[in-house]
Amino acid sequence: MKKILFITISLFLINNINSQDKKKYMPFMHNNLWGIVDSTQKTIIEPKYNDIRFLGELDYVSLDDKLIFDLEKGTQQKSPGTFETEVFISKQRFYLFNNNNKSILIDLKNNEKISLSLKYTNFENITLTNPNSGIENEYIIGTLDYDSYILLKNTKKLPAAITGRFSEPDLLVDKSSKKNIFFTAIKNSKIYVYNTNLKIVNTFLNEEKLRENLENLAKKTNSDGLSQKCFTCAEIMHSGSFDENPLLPEIFEVSYKSNRLSVVYKNKEGKEIEVNPYQTFEKGCGYLDGVTFGKNLIFIDFRYVKPKKLMFPKEYLD
Secondary structure (H helix, E strand, O other), X not given: OHHHHHHHHHHHHHHHHHHOOOOOEEEEEEOOEEEEEEOOOOEEEEEEEOOEEEEOOOOEEEEOOOEEEEOOOOOEEEOOOEEEEEEEEOOEEEXXXXXXOEEEEEEOOOOEEEEOOOOOOEEEEEEEEOOOOOOEEEEEEEEEEOOEEEEEEOOOOOOEOOOOOEEEEEEEEEOOOOOEEEEEEEXXXXXXEEOOOOOEEXXXXXXXXXXXXXXXXXXXXXXXXXXXXXXXXXXXXXXOOOOOOOOOOOOEEEEEEOOEEEEEEEOOOOOEEEEEEEEEEEOOOEEEEEEEXXXXXXXXXXXXXXXXXXXXXXXXXX
């Protein structure tokens, strides 16, 4: 009975995945160079680019900071600069580009631009929640250079939310609700603690004193406890692995040798090339799944590609 139920659920999930709209265009790699292919395996952009970045929920890709390709419409435009990151401003997704010493934010979907007076290297959305009223206030942390930040209001004019620059921004999180209650930053060699309205509620001489007073800060908000959330910590990459029964394109051969899953690709000469899982991370789409075989790479992420669909040009299959 359990086996029948498992098969039924699996078939439902596969059918649901297949029924979703998938990408008509996808990036691929051949001989360690990036290009674009369509769903008919036709090459749209020849593989000649060394670097790729993924924008939004795989809405666009940036190739060598030279062009932006729309993976929905199949159109391309000249890149306004080096893509750095994305940020939501007034519920709209904007992309940050740098060109020499200038920064610009662009909503590619609506062709809306916000010019910036300072050069930024990153933006991060944060939400501070009042634990008593539940009211949420949205802000943006802008990174100027190494350990130099500005806190901005989340409006299109991006005015400063607190005066001056600071370092080491962090958040204090309610352990029960997992919501951000306080914002902390170092200014003038002191740690300042701000509430959801950015009123200073405490200052501490160092990190140790802050940790010693977490219980007192929690009492001010009737919280069961607070924990520190590292704002500047880097995303941990996962190596990725195949499922026991991976839904891969038919050009790959799946077998088990000594109870170990083996996936290979046989080229035109009959040589077996090992196929390995690949995973990359970008803020908008999160972890993106693919496979590598030799100097080639295709994406198989079920959010964007139908199971067993090969998004790779036929003419580049060795």
